[in-house]
Amino acid sequence: MTMAEIFGLLNYWVVVLLMMIGFYMVIARQNFIKKIIGLNIFQISVILMYITMGKVAGGTAPIVSAEIANRFAHHEHHGGTGHSHADKKANLSLRDDGKDHQFSEGESLSDANHHDHDHDPSVSDEFHPADHDSHDGEDGHHRPEMDATIYSNPLPSVLMLTAIVVGVGTTAVALALVVRIREDYGTIEEDDVLERDQVSP
Amino acid sequence: MIEHLPILQVVVPMIAAPVCLMLVNRRLIYLFSLAVCWLSFAISVALLGQVLDQGMIRYEIGNWPPPYGIEYVVDPLNAFVALFVTGIAAVVMTYAPKSVAVEIPEAKQHYFYALFLVCLTGLLGIALTGDLFNIFVFLEISSLSTYALISLGNSRRAPLAALQYLIMGTIGGTFFLIGVGLLYQMTGTLNLLDVSMRLRELALVDEEGVYYFQQTRTLRVALAFMTVGLAIKMAVFPVHNWLPNAYTYAPNVVTSFLAATASKVAVYALIRLIYTVFTVQFAYDLLPMRFELIVLSLIGIFAASLAAIYQTNVKRLLAYSSVAQLGYMILGVNMINPSGLTGAIVHMFNHAIIKGALFMVVGCFAYRLGSVQLDDWRGAGRRLPWTSFAWVLGGLGLIGVPLTAGFVSKWILLMAFVSNENWILAGAMLISSLLAVVYIWKVVEVVYFSEPSPKVLESKEAPWSMLVPTYVLITVMIFFGCHTTYSAGIARRAAFMLLGVPVE
Numbered sequence: 001m002t003m004a005e006i007f008g009l010l011n012y013w014v015v016v017l018l019m020m021i022g023f024y025m026v027i028a029r030q031n032f033i034k035k036i037i038g039l040n041i042f043q044i045s046v047i048l049m050y051i052t053m054g055k056v057a058g059g060t061a062p063i064v065s066a067e068i069a070n071r072f073a074h075h076e077h078h079g080g081t082g083h084s085h086a087d088k089k090a091n092l093s094l095r096d097d098g099k100d101h102q103f104s105e106g107e108s109l110s111d112a113n114h115h116d117h118d119h120d121p122s123v124s125d126e127f128h129p130a131d132h133d134s135h136d137g138e139d140g141h142h143r144p145e146m147d148a149t150i151y152s153n154p155l156p157s158v159l160m161l162t163a164i165v166v167g168v169g170t171t172a173v174a175l176a177l178v179v180r181i182r183e184d185y186g187t188i189e190e191d192d193v194l195e196r197d198q199v200s201p
Numbered sequence: 202m203i204e205h206l207p208i209l210q211v212v213v214p215m216i217a218a219p220v221c222l223m224l225v226n227r228r229l230i231y232l233f234s235l236a237v238c239w240l241s242f243a244i245s246v247a248l249l250g251q252v253l254d255q256g257m258i259r260y261e262i263g264n265w266p267p268p269y270g271i272e273y274v275v276d277p278l279n280a281f282v283a284l285f286v287t288g289i290a291a292v293v294m295t296y297a298p299k300s301v302a303v304e305i306p307e308a309k310q311h312y313f314y315a316l317f318l319v320c321l322t323g324l325l326g327i328a329l330t331g332d333l334f335n336i337f338v339f340l341e342i343s344s345l346s347t348y349a350l351i352s353l354g355n356s357r358r359a360p361l362a363a364l365q366y367l368i369m370g371t372i373g374g375t376f377f378l379i380g381v382g383l384l385y386q387m388t389g390t391l392n393l394l395d396v397s398m399r400l401r402e403l404a405l406v407d408e409e410g411v412y413y414f415q416q417t418r419t420l421r422v423a424l425a426f427m428t429v430g431l432a433i434k435m436a437v438f439p440v441h442n443w444l445p446n447a448y449t450y451a452p453n454v455v456t457s458f459l460a461a462t463a464s465k466v467a468v469y470a471l472i473r474l475i476y477t478v479f480t481v482q483f484a485y486d487l488l489p490m491r492f493e494l495i496v497l498s499l500i501g502i503f504a505a506s507l508a509a510i511y512q513t514n515v516k517r518l519l520a521y522s523s524v525a526q527l528g529y530m531i532l533g534v535n536m537i538n539p540s541g542l543t544g545a546i547v548h549m550f551n552h553a554i555i556k557g558a559l560f561m562v563v564g565c566f567a568y569r570l571g572s573v574q575l576d577d578w579r580g581a582g583r584r585l586p587w588t589s590f591a592w593v594l595g596g597l598g599l600i601g602v603p604l605t606a607g608f609v610s611k612w613i614l615l616m617a618f619v620s621n622e623n624w625i626l627a628g629a630m631l632i633s634s635l636l637a638v639v640y641i642w643k644v645v646e647v648v649y650f651s652e653p654s655p656k657v658l659e660s661k662e663a664p665w666s667m668l669v670p671t672y673v674l675i676t677v678m679i680f681f682g683c684h685t686t687y688s689a690g691i692a693r694r695a696a697f698m699l700l701g702v703p704v705e
Binding site: 023026032035039042043046049050053155156159162163166169170173174177178180181184185193197 | 334337345349352358361363378379382
């Protein structure tokens with residue numbers, strides 16, 4: 001394994017490290033609050049993993065550039081489907097009511113994927129079911145309106161927004177339970193709690 | 202309206218939950234939750250009928266076509282799961298008010314109803330969704346509400362049990378999330394059917410007709426993480442430690458519902474994962490998962506059954522028995538033949554009814570005697586004859602005596618082991634059923650053949666509002682022991698569908 005490979009996977013090493021730190025804290029600490037902190041670190045490592053997965057080297061935020069949006073708006077004006085706002089068009093481009101746009105969007109995604117694989121050794125070389133048509137981009141006959149804009153994959157980030165909400169919810173419930181345990185037992189050390197249960201069940 | 206049933210199934214209890222918190226009158230809250238539970242049950246019956254009639258239903262949420270949008274896919278398997286989850290919820294909710302009144306402080310009762318509905322939403326969501334990440338979200342919705350429900354128990358150990366479960370459950374949920382991430386990384390999609398299609402493209406057949414796969418390290422890791430995550434949620438043997446405490450200290454109503462449904466839904470998710478998403482070839486030829494799961498469930502069946510025998514707390518006894526019964530389902534899932542899978546699915550259904558009924562019986566005893574310690578139940582057969590008799594009937598079902606539902610599923614599983622010529626498993630199944638006789642009899646003996654304890658002498662028969670729902674489940678159990686068209690029949694159809702072979 002060369003240095004380039006090790007540093008190319010830097011994020012994943014951090015993910016593994018954080019995950020193990022969190023996991024160790026959950027298992028080894030007796031203090032409930034420390035366990036919950038460990039649980040949080042554990043969850044956060046997964047968030048980092050997803051974000052790393054979605055990042056495309058050199059990619060920008062997945063917002064359709066004004067130029068492309070304008071061109072779509074213009075195009076639509078001739079097509080006469082009744083939509084006038086450029087940004088609305090861009091949003092709709094993934095849906096089946098705009099076949100051309102969907103296609104070009106797909107190309108931009110696969111373009112991005114292709115780029116990703118060139119720079120990210122973590123993705124296996126033999127298996128890219130997601131980019132069967134990435135060769136188009138390579139051969140250079142992709143549509144002129146696509147330019148060379150590379151987007152990061154927004155989906156993992158969106159998924160993580162949900163996961164963060166779940167994580168916050170879990171932490172809130174856990175802390176509430178710790179408060180209850182503190183009220184009932186007068187301690188938040190797991191071994192003390194279990195000992196007190198032995199004495200007076 | 203009829204084409205929106207898949208989403209209504211999940212959305213109705215979800216919207217009803219916050220409404221519960223807005224209603225002021227406690228009686229009104231109860232009646233409202235009851236109506237919602239029975240409405241969900243009606244929806245699931247309609248859904249199952251529709252599926253059996255027309256085959257698989259694919260529902261695109263918000264008209265976004267998959268794989269971009271989230272899709273709900275209903276087939277005979279998950280319609281069946283949704284049916285018994287809502288059915289148990291409806292019966293348990295009917296049974297609930299008296300039990301809740303004595304076990305949960307008045308100020309917290311409305312939370313119980315709201316959380317119950319949230320939990321139901323989560324379980325139904327896991328069952329019906331056709332999207333991997335959606336499964337994770339619903340898994341966490343059901344788990345979070347479960348932690349809160351368990352902590353409603355009146356012992357000071359309830360919050361402790363809930364926290365222990367929370368820590369285990371969150372690790373399990375996060376493991377599942379890691380698996381989803383790795384799978385997404387390799388396939389670029391989250392839709393279950395889409396993922397499975399892309400994985401199938403990977404399968405190659407060599408000259409001798411043997412499947413093999415290429416470049417699968419990430420996928421293998423994904424499957425391993427997801428399996429362990431679900432194993433924690435369903436309490437497979439080495440990671441079952443959270444379950445006995447959680448079931449013991451939760452309020453009786455909560456235990457009845459959770460024991461009957463929560464772990465079954467996790468088993469369903471595992472079946473879906475192995476048979477629909479990853480293929481059988483992938484899961485079992487590439488990973489030694491089959492051997493490991495069989496060994497772990499065998500150890501689980503015996504360790505948990507033996508542990509159950511030595512319990513003096515009846516709820517804990519039944520909790521250990523649940524761990525053991527779960528082992529049967531995992532064994533069935535790992536048989537990879539139609540009868541094994543049928544057995545696993547129908548055992549999910551039958552065990553849900555039997556365990557639900559038994560925990561409801563415990564709730565009846567606890568309502569009158571204020572205790573679930575076996576010592577306090579001495580001689581209860583004289584003062585609470587109907588409740589005690591319900592225990593006997595439910596117990597016979599758990600053991601697997603002919604004419605009860607338990608017999609049907611155990612028989613199908615036994616036939617699966619025999620047809621695989623797996624004599625060890627067949628023998629283990631028979632011996633472990635004898636262990637079930639021991640722990641059920643232990644309670645029967647105390648209830649019928651000992652001098653009444655002072656507590657028993659002061660008590661009388663459990664109220665009808667609790668006994669009737671209990672006997673409804675017992676009757677259903679006996680019905681499905683004699684007439685199996687709608688249990689084993691549907692399970693068989695689901696099994697053939699999962700294995701991709703036409704029904705014989």
